[in-house]
Amino acid sequence: NAGVTQTPKFRVLKTGQSMTLLCAQDMNHEYMYWYRQDPGMGLRLIHYSVGEGTTAKGEVPDGYNVSRLKKQNFLLGLESAAPSQTSVYFCASSYQSGVAYNEQFFGPGTRLTVL
Amino acid sequence: RKEVEQDPGPFNVPEGATVAFNCTYSNSASQSFFWYRQDCRKEPKLLMSVYSSGNEDGRFTAQLNRASQYISLLIRDSKLSDSATYLCVVNGEPSNTGKLIFGQGTTLQVKP
Numbered sequence: 001n002a003g004v005t006q007t008p009k010f011r012v013l014k015t016g017q018s019m020t021l022l023c024a025q026d027m028n029h030e031y032m033y034w035y036r037q038d039p040g041m042g043l044r045l046i047h048y049s050v051g052e053g054t055t056a057k058g059e060v061p062d063g064y065n066v067s068r069l070k071k072q073n074f075l076l077g078l079e080s081a082a083p084s085q086t087s088v089y090f091c092a093s094s095y096q097s098g099v100a101y102n103e104q105f106f107g108p109g110t111r112l113t114v115l
Numbered sequence: 116r117k118e119v120e121q122d123p124g125p126f127n128v129p130e131g132a133t134v135a136f137n138c139t140y141s142n143s144a145s146q147s148f149f150w151y152r153q154d155c156r157k158e159p160k161l162l163m164s165v166y167s168s169g170n171e172d173g174r175f176t177a178q179l180n181r182a183s184q185y186i187s188l189l190i191r192d193s194k195l196s197d198s199a200t201y202l203c204v205v206n207g208e209p210s211n212t213g214k215l216i217f218g219q220g221t222t223l224q225v226k227p
Contacts, residue, residue: 031212058214
């Protein structure tokens with residue numbers, strides 16, 4: 001099993017450009033998450049999904065959109081990139097088991113620079 | 116106040132030392148607690164869950180103090196390979212989302 005994979009690994013954008021980050025998991029997990037990690041800020045939740053066709057806002061959703069058309073994929077879109085969106089983006093997934101909180105498995109990250 | 120607070124460090128210790136990290140959380144209703152490890156320029160990975168009675172995994176011991184809303188991680192006999200950032204993690208709400216809240220991490224550097 002590949003686990004959680006992310007595409008691309010690195011990207012440089014100019015202000016105003018758009019792009020989509022792809023996250024894929026082969027563990028049949030229900031829950032998927034997008035985080036950004038900045039120095040001194042820790043991991044912050046952007047958007048998440050509790051199942052195919054559903055998405056919800058996290059802590060820092062502004063400037064991002066997401067879609068979960070297939071259970072195994074979770075896409076993060078930047079419509080008009082800004083320098084403040086320079087960050088490392090991590091995707092994660094976890095399985096659902098009632099009220100228990102389960103381990104989140106992370107992808108290797110995407111390093112995005114917006115000039 | 117941040118929901119999960121950690122001393123960012125860095126903690127610089129010699130090989131073989133014992134080192135302890137602490138973490139506080141703000142939501143008294145929190146019910147699930149974890150320590151994750153993140154190597155430089157890598158993704159976070161689960162190190163261990165933290166149980167109410169405390170738990171041990173080899174050289175690593177985790178403790179929870181619900182009254183003080185305090186979590187700790189003790190590493191004994193530090194190895195060079197323990198050098199990493201350790202993230203304190205607490206469950207988010209609501210429970211049917213699996214959301215986790217991550218502290219900013221404590222950096223450990225073990226030196227020869």
